[in-house]
């Protein structure tokens with residue numbers, strides 16, 4: 148925020164230029180059947196009834212012991228929802244459905260290879276497998292409530308099973324996206340001080356068999372070198388009984404799960420209820436420094452929020468067939484593939500591979516075959532599917548009634564294709580805005596009550612008090628036409644409990660940036676997103692104001708990418724910026740300056756690229772590594788990333804007289820011209 152102009156206005160990366168669109172009413176057939184259809188909801192959750200209105204959320208859950216209060220706000224910003232209440236997340240996601248719906252499908256596992264059968268897993272079977280693994284974790288490894296286990300699994304049923312087995316025992320799970328490298332995995336094992344790692348031999352992606360276990364070996368060594376020695380690595384097999392990784396099982400490290408599962412096929416673990424504010428999971432997310440933040444979510448508040456938003460926003464009903472194409476390794480998958488839909492009792496598709504494999508018709512084929520009514524995906528996936536198969540949706544007829552998106556702004560043109568072609572004009576489109584930290588949706592229409600507006604994430608949900616502030620702490624009125632920082636003015640149950648082991652960082656990252664001017668005494672949650680609010684209350688998200696790069700709806704920290712580049716010998720400085728990409732929204736573009744004596748060469752660029760993908764994963768691969776002699780800096784030595792971004796996007800870089808080295812600008816312009 149230090150680079151923002153004096154008058155308190157915000158000039159974010161400016162990549163969203165589209166104009167305000169007209170509002171469109173959802174199809175009447177949708178509205179007639181929508182669960183959230185009563186405007187009283189807004190009154191119940193209005194500030195006049197704060198926090199008591201959130202009893203409605205708690206009422207969606209089964210509690211073993213009632214809570215003493217709705218909210219404990221005696222120690223802001225560490226809010227505690229439903230204190231004293233006790234519950235178990237797996238009773239809510241599994242056991243409570245067993246009497247009525249034991250045979251209802253919880254997940255259809257769809258392997259990427261189309262010739263492999265789709266496997267249904269009923270709620271009864273899922274509960275059995277969760278109990279079985281929980282039994283192994285408890286009896287064989289002595290794991291107990293409060294321990295941490297890291298899970299590094301691809302999109303296979305073992306992933307939600309492992310998460311829920313932890314939740315049953317009160318173990319805090321920390322799932323690391325399967326595409327992350329062994330090093331990144333090792334870092335997260337160290338930070339969470341996990342006792343075990345759960346992984347798999349390999350999986351299919353884009354038609355290839357990917358060896359996965361090899362990353363566990365790297366992570367094991369990386370963690371050990373930093374003093375965290377895993378007690379064991381639990382290895383599942385993608386095809387049980389057929390171990391296929393090139394990396395051999397190691398004595399004293401690896402435990403092959405298939406034989407253990409056979410031994411423990413009938414275990415039943417009593418679900419112990421835990422206090423509402425005990426930890427459920429840690430999800431690492433990128434932030435402003437090189438060290439990823441462990442966002443710690445609790446049980447009661449989180450589960451109530453994802454259950455309520457699954458119902459009100461996604462309109463999920465028990466037994467609905469639903470497909471969220473995200474990966475469970477990100478927060479969207481935690482909230483809207485695992486905890487929310489299972490708590491509702493819905494039937495979800497769990498798809499192993501990439502959406503456009505083997506062709507861009509695959510998602511529509513799967514959706515038609517399984518009768519998917521509700522689809523949830525990212526603008527990046529929609530753009531890719533549109534580009535590769537603009538007419539493909541016409542060949543199939545899935546019964547879509549709601550199409551949701553998440554993760555990045557969706558431009559009206561892409562929105563229209565989603566609405567007109569994918570939904571055949573019959574489904575409502577819902578753009579949901581939120582963050583890892585927020586547990587679940589913050590901004591979205593309630594599709595049974597609000598009109599749609601292409602390109603806008605919608606108004607704040609009932610119970611969310613959202614507003615835009617400038618950098619001086621002034622609240623900008625709806626319709627002001629000015630951009631500012633999106634803030635949430637009151638706590639809500641989905642807000643994370645804190646940052647793992649770092650309460651000071653929680654406060655300083657989210658609650659101090661907006662303690663300015665008249666807001667000194669308030670605890671405004673800072674989203675770090677720039678946004679505008681139109682007169683009708685709808686918000687348009689313009690992008691991050693901090694050092695986070697949003698690639699295909701996934702958050703990457705600039706500092707993590709730059710630190711990786713700086714590990715290459717001969718690199719003196721590095722600066723990464725988001726560069727517009729027609730499919731992924733943005734991709735990282737990396738500038739590096741070499742040390743004297745190291746000359747610019749293709750070899751150096753390639754080493755930097757390799758260092759980045761090895762340190763983080765292929766998702767962080769830069770569009771290009773541009774070698775410059777000097778990076779533009781302020782007189783105090785700060786690298787001007789905003790200026791690099793203006794140059795890369797061919798925009799007016801503004802006043803250059805304050806630079807310490809204005810001559811660097813022309814050189815960079817020249818290099819950028821060569822790139823395009």
Ligand code: PRX
Nearest residue numbers: 553554555556579580581582583604688702
């Ligand atoms: O910049 C916003 C963008 O994604 C960021 C949060 O990323 P993450 O924590 O990984 O969670 C992604 C899934 C919720 C936000 O700060 N973002 C998320 N949803 C939207 C969005 N930007 C615009 N429109 C959205 N619907």
